[in-house]
Amino acid sequence: MNSIETSGCAIHFNNACYEHISQFLTTTTPSKIFVLVDENTHLHCLPYFLGQIGTSLPIEIIEIDAGEQHKNIETCLGVWEALTELGADKKSLMINLGGGVITDIGGFIASTYKRGIPYINVPTSLLAMVDASVGGKTGVDLGGLKNQIGVINSGAMVLVDTAFLSTLPEAQMRSGLAEMLKHGLIQDASHWQVFEALEEITKSDFDTHIRQSILIKKAVVDEDPYEKGLRKILNFGHTIGHAIETHALNHPDKPELLHGEAIAIGMVVEAYISQQELGLDQAVVKEIKERIVKIFGHPKIDQNDFNAIIALLKHDKKNEHGQINFVLLQAIGKPQIDCHAGTELIINALSFYNA
Incomplete structure (x- = not known):
């Protein structure tokens, strides 16, 4: 599938994802890469992802608890402190590998740490692929109220690899x-x-429908x-x-x-x-x-x-x-x-x- 260029960042698909991130890493040479995961993506997605990007740059893994109930400022504080302890600087790169919670909170953490470090979203859930990682909305919940704190700030790119969907439960x-x-x-x-x-849609068709859904959102976000x-x-x-x-x-x-x-x-x-x-x-x-x-x-x-x-x-x-x-x-x-x-x-x- 062809990449999608948005006013904020480019969205790449499947095999092309790893060509583009490799080129990005070679061109920008981050001082250190931080990959934000939860316990599920750490286990099911991280080994595959690290095997695909093939870089010799130093990589640190930061894990947070899975679930919307952990999308809050307390979790942000823990990650900001981890970034500091692990020596993150303005040239560091954060990669958010996970579903909507990870892309929302990871984008917010990156956008506010040292007044902003670059980040890349790698959505691993269908929801994050077609919605949460596209359009630059980042944020956390406040006292149980959805997305009360956040900023709009697009990452460097979005990598949509539908191979990750095989790790998802049906729900x-x-x-x-x-x-x-x-x-x-x-x-x-x-x-x-x-x-x-729905039962008649093939995997190839479904990939096409995912791209179309992203295009619909892109058109709206680009205009406003x-x-x-x-x-x-x-x-x-x-x-x-x-x-x-x-x-x-x-x-x-x-x-x-x-x-x-x-x-x-x-x-x-x-x-x-x-x-x-x-x-x-x-x-x-x-x-x-x-x-x-x-x-x-x-x-x-x-x-x-x-x-x-x-x-x-x-x-x-x-x-x-x-x-x-x-x-x-x-x-x-x-x-x-x-x-x-x-x-x-x-x-x-x-x-x-x-x-």
């Missing part, structure tokens, strides 16, 4: 599909329809890198989805929800709100719900949790002037930003998802 693959479905719903009806018969307008459409499903995800994280007794699973629920809920507020066709809302339930199953939201989830919406980072902002759909491929919905409508939409 993690589904989690990444949520963002691909979202890209279709907000920008490209044909991309949405691709997933109508700092989310002043158009880039907001990428938040479809995320206002409700992040609140549901945060509520689950804050209550360990609740069933665990991966990011993509929560966003999938959010898309169904926000599709219903779109019907009520913008007149989205009822048949489209039904289609969105049926396809998402077919892929993700139908975990119910306890009605007793509705008010707590709505309370979390007030802290969403996309809010402005005290208003909760939604991205809604007029039709597939026709999103509308900065929409609002009352509490009663949100409750009805959550009930619609449960039904």
Whole structure:
């Protein structure tokens, strides 16, 4: 697959990844390379990756605990301290090898250490490939609230090697599909329809669909890198989805929800709100719900949790002037930003998802 040039950095695929990083290392000669991993990517991805890059430059491995619950300032402090103890300087390079948590937190750590050192994202999950590692958003959670602290700063390059997907459990693959479905719903009806018969998609086809999903996001980010307008459409499903995800994280007794699973629920809920507020066709809302339930199953939201989830919406980072902002759909491929919905409508939409 051909590389994608964005306004921030280049995205390379599969075998070409290692040609480009080798050239980058030869040209820039970092003083030291730091590879950030969690325990899963340390075990399943790091040996393969190190075998591919083949450099004699000094490499240090820094491991953090896996999981969204560790995407916080405390983890950053530990990594900043490790970088200092291991002699990182302004010419050091950080490589973030992992899923969305690693690329989010690793990009933030690199962007702020010594006021910024270069970094490269090597996403190993489908979610990170099509979303988290593209567009320069970095950051951490604060007190259980999603991505409250961060900066927009693109790395030197992104390496998308779909060979890493063979290491993922099925749930993690589904989690990444949520963002691909979202890209279709907000920008490209044909991309949405691709997933109508998911079981018939070959690996070669899937690689092509990953690239197409990245191209959809790239086009949006290139036009609006700092989310002043158009880039907001990428938040479809995320206002409700992040609140549901945060509520689950804050209550360990609740069933665990991966990011993509929560966003999938959010898309169904926000599709219903779109019907009520913008007149989205009822048949489209039904289609969105049926396809998402077919892929993700139908975990119910306890009605007793509705008010707590709505309370979390007030802290969403996309809010402005005290208003909760939604991205809604007029039709597939026709999103509308900065929409609002009352509490009663949100409750009805959550009930619609449960039904």
